[in-house]
Each structure stands twice: as C-alpha cells, then as structure tokens.
Amino acid sequence: GAGVSQSPSNKVTEKGKDVELRCDPISGHTALYWYRQRLGQGLEFLIYFQGNSAPDKSGLPSDRFSAERTGESVSTLTIQRTQQEDSAVYLCASSLELASGELFFGEGSRLTVL
Amino acid sequence: KQEVTQIPAALSVPEGENLVLNCSFTDSAIYNLQWFRQDPGKGLTSLLLIQSSQREQTSGRLNASLDKSSGRSTLYIAASQPGDSATYLCAVDSGANSKLTFGKGITLSVRP
Numbered sequence: 001g002a003g004v005s006q007s008p009s010n011k012v013t014e015k016g017k018d019v020e021l022r023c024d025p026i027s028g029h030t031a032l033y034w035y036r037q038r039l040g041q042g043l044e045f046l047i048y049f050q051g052n053s054a055p056d057k058s059g060l061p062s063d064r065f066s067a068e069r070t071g072e073s074v075s076t077l078t079i080q081r082t083q084q085e086d087s088a089v090y091l092c093a094s095s096l097e098l099a100s101g102e103l104f105f106g107e108g109s110r111l112t113v114l
Numbered sequence: 115k116q117e118v119t120q121i122p123a124a125l126s127v128p129e130g131e132n133l134v135l136n137c138s139f140t141d142s143a144i145y146n147l148q149w150f151r152q153d154p155g156k157g158l159t160s161l162l163l164i165q166s167s168q169r170e171q172t173s174g175r176l177n178a179s180l181d182k183s184s185g186r187s188t189l190y191i192a193a194s195q196p197g198d199s200a201t202y203l204c205a206v207d208s209g210a211n212s213k214l215t216f217g218k219g220i221t222l223s224v225r226p
Contacts, residue, residue, distance in 0.1 A: 004157070033212060042118070043203070043216040056213065091157060095212055101146055101165070103212055105157040 002026075004106035006092050012112045013082055021077045021109045025094030032075050033095075033103065034067060038088040046090075049075060050098050082113045116141045116208045120217035127194055128225050135189040135220050137204030142182045149178050149189050150203040152219065158203065162189070194224045 005024040013019050025032050034046040045059040049069040060066070064083075069075040079086055089110050093103040117140045127133055137147075146165045150158040162171045162178040164187070170179040177190040191198060201221045205214040 031212065035214075035216075040218075042218040043205075043214070045213050045215070048213060059213075093158075093212075098212065101148075101163050101212075102160050103148070103158075103214070104160070105150075107155075107157040 004092055004094055004104050006090075006106035006109050008109055009107065010110045010112075012114065014114050015084060016081055018078065018080045019082055019111060021079075021090050021111070023075045023077070023092030023094075023106060025073065025075070025092070026104055027073075029094035029096055029104070030072060031095045031098040032069060033093045034075070034077050035091045035093065036061075036088045037091060037108070043091065046077070048098075079111075082111075084113050087111055087113045116144075116206055116215045118204055118206055118215050118217040120202075120204055120220050122220065123218065124221045124223070126223040126225060129194060129196060131194050131224075132190070132192050133194055133222075135191070135202050135204075135222070137187040137189070137217055139185045139187075139204075139206050139215075141208060142185050143208060144182060145207040145209065147178075147180055147187050147207070148205045148214070149176075149187075150205060152201045152203060161202075191222075194222075196224045196226050198222060199224050 007022045032049040035043045064080045067077045089108040091108045093105045119138045148163045149161045164180045175192040201219040203219040204217045
C-alpha cells in the first residue's frame with residue numbers, strides 16, 4: 001500500500017478483555033516495528049520483526065503482550081487481560097530493511113481501557 | 115542505557131522567526147539520529163535522518179546537525195510558519211536495528 005495502515009484507529013475496551021491491533025506495512029518492507037506512546041511519555045519500543053521473526057522481544061511490557069507477523073506482511077499485536085495502564089497509542093512502523101534508516105509510521109491505534 | 119532529552123517541552127514563537135530545537139543523548143555510540151514531526155492525533159513523519167558519519171542534513175527550511183562527541187543534535191527551522199506548529203521528536207538508533215530511543219518531544223506553536 002501507499003503507507004503504513006493500522007486498525008482500529010480507536011478502541012475502547014473494558015479492563016480484563018483481550019484486544020488485537022493490526023498493522024499493514026508498506027509493501028516490500030521487510031522490517032516492522034511496534035512502539036507505544038503513553039500520555040506525557042516518550043515513545044517506547046515494544047518489538048521488531050525482520051521478515052516474520054522477532055529477534056528482540058525485550059520491549060514487551062509483560063507476558064500479556066504478544067505479537068506475530070505472517071507472510072512478511074501484516075502484523076498483529078495482542079494484549080491479553082487488558083489493564084488501565086495499557087491505555088496508549090500503539091504505533092507501527094516499517095522500513096525497507098533492518099537498519100536501512102528511515103522509518104515510516106502509521107497513524108496509530110488509540111487504546112483506552114476503562 | 116541510552117537516554118534522549120529534549121528541552122524545553124514547549125516553545126511558542128511568532129511567525130517568521132528562525133528557531134533551534136535541541137536534542138541531547140547520553141551514549142555517543144549511535145548508528146543514526148532522526149528528527150520526526152507529529153501532528154495531534156497523527157503518526158510520525160520522518161523529517162531528517164543523519165547517519166553517524168554525517169554532520170548535518172538539510173531539507174528545505176530544515177537543517178539538522180549532529181555532534182556525536184558531545185551527544186547533541188539541533189534542528190534548525192528557518193522562517194517559521196504557522197503550519198510548522200507540531201511536536202518535534204528526536205530519536206536515536208544505538209544498535210543499527212532501528213530500535214529507536216525517543217525524546218519526549220518539543221511542542222512548537224508558531225503564532226501568526
């Protein structure tokens with residue numbers, strides 16, 4: 001596609017529910033990244049994919065968070081048993097190759113946990 | 115652990131003014147540094163990318179400089195316009211894998 005696409009753009013959920021956030025990277029981009037932006041905080045790295053594999057999961061905040069990528073394309077970030085502190089904007093980015101430099105970001109998925 | 119600081123958190127200037135946004139980082143062993151722009155409710159747009167071997171990059175009215183040894187970068191905006199109003203984020207790649215460390219950003223308001 002023309003840019004990085006994320007869905008849903010907004011999600012309101014109740015504490016304890018599971019949520020799935022989707023990212024469609026730019027076609028042909030082999031590297032994909034998830035970041036989180038909480039109110040008043042800087043962006044936090046969560047996880048990156050090189051192809052379909054995730055060499056570094058160190059940024060995931062807890063074992064309630066998981067992510068996968070298939071077909072070297074779409075990625076899904078899943079948050080199980082959501083907590084209020086999970087409320088944030090979740091941003092996805094892609095780049096042509098790992099360490100190619102320029103990242104292209106989607107507009108994010110705003111998650112609100114009540 | 116790399117830390118990126120942007121001060122001040124907010125800046126308001128009259129239209130037409132030239133301005134400098136500052137970014138500092140604690141570990142000088144970086145792969146590259148990027149400046150992004152974020153409009154309210156939107157994602158990030160990459161403005162300039164400076165590789166560790168470079169001193170500066172220019173795009174239109176924007177110029178970014180990098181001084182690795184002192185752990186500093188500046189984003190210079192010439193002849194500011196109201197459309198430049200946004201949050202400007204500095205981010206450092208320390209591991210050559212685009213696992214970026216971001217500053218909290220500077221929210222710029224350019225008054226007509």
